[in-house]
Amino acid sequence: xxxxxxxxxxxxxxxxxxxxxxxxxxxxxxxxxxxxxxxxxxxxxxxxxxxxxxxxxxxxxxxxxxxxxxxxxxxxxxxxxxxxxxxxxxxxxxxxxxxxxxxxxxxxxxxxxxxxxxxxxxxxxxxxxxxxxxxxxxxxxxxxxxxxxxxxxxxxxxxxxxxxxxxxxxxxxxxxxxxxxxxxxxxxxxx
Numbered sequence: 805x806x807x808x809x810x811x812x813x814x815x816x817x818x819x820x821x822x823x824x825x826x827x828x829x830x831x832x833x834x835x836x837x838x839x840x841x842x843x844x845x846x847x848x849x850x851x852x853x854x855x856x857x858x859x860x861x862x863x864x865x866x867x868x869x870x871x872x873x874x875x876x877x878x879x880x881x882x883x884x885x886x887x888x889x890x891x892x893x894x895x896x897x898x899x900x901x902x903x904x905x906x907x908x909x910x911x912x913x914x915x916x917x918x919x920x921x922x923x924x925x926x927x928x929x930x931x932x933x934x935x936x937x938x939x940x941x942x943x944x945x946x947x948x949x950x951x952x953x954x955x956x957x958x959x960x961x962x963x964x965x966x967x968x969x970x971x972x973x974x975x976x977x978x979x980x981x982x983x984x985x986x987x988x989x990x991x992x993x994x995x
Contacts, residue, residue: 819844819847820847820850820851824852824860827847827848827851827860828860828863828864830844831844831848831860831861831864831865831868832864832867832868832871833868835868835918835919836868836871836872836875836919836922837919838917838919839919840917841865841868841918842946842950844861844864845857845861845946845947845950845951845953845954846950846951846953846954846957847954848860848861848951848954849950849951849952849953849954849955849956849957849958850954850955850957850958851954853955854951854952854955857951857954857955858947858948858951858952861947861950861951862940862943862944862947865939865940865943865947866936866940868918868922869922869935869936869939869940870936872918872919872922872923872926873922873925873926873932873935873936874926875923875926876922876923876924876925876926876927877926877927877929880923880927881895881926881927884927895927895928896928897928897929898928898929898930900931903930903931903934904934904938906928906930907925907930907934907935907938907939908938908942910924910925911925911938911939911942911943912942921939922939925939
């Protein structure tokens with residue numbers, strides 16, 4: 805475990821000093837696996853400031869989500885379908901009218917890592933345009949909050965750090981309320 809933590813610290817140190825294009829590539833590729841995108845958002849804010857860090861984050865997210873979707877649809881799909889078929893299960897298909905609700909509920913689900921969201925949505929074969937638009941919009945508040953937090957940390961401004969933490973808590977609360985409202989609305993629609 806200590807070697808894993810040391811590796812993570814070294815990686816973050818390298819990303820903080822690497823050329824901007826290396827940082828951008830890392831922001832695209834690392835979250836394709838179980839690397840927390842929020843850490844990269846904070847680092848982007850600390851390194852580039854709020855505006856440039858947010859732009860970097862959104863560009864990297866767009867490319868990351870596109871790659872994750874493509875991997876799920878083209879590379880992982882067949883082996884996963886065979887694996888599930890041997891167990892008597894199939895990859896679920898969504899009705900076109902359910903895509904938007906599913907995307908919204910899924911993207912604002914708390915705690916699910918970005919890479920799993922990307923792969924599951926790709927496997928569910930939601931339309932790519934809708935997938936990318938909803939996915940990016942759902943990530944804007946988080947990206948903005950974490951990037952701003954990263955910038956606040958570099959400025960050593962206690963009030964900005966507290967304000968950012970309060971803002972992130974508010975985002976989590978609003979997303980939780982939105983998810984509850986959407987779930988209730990969906991249940992009422994099914995009855």
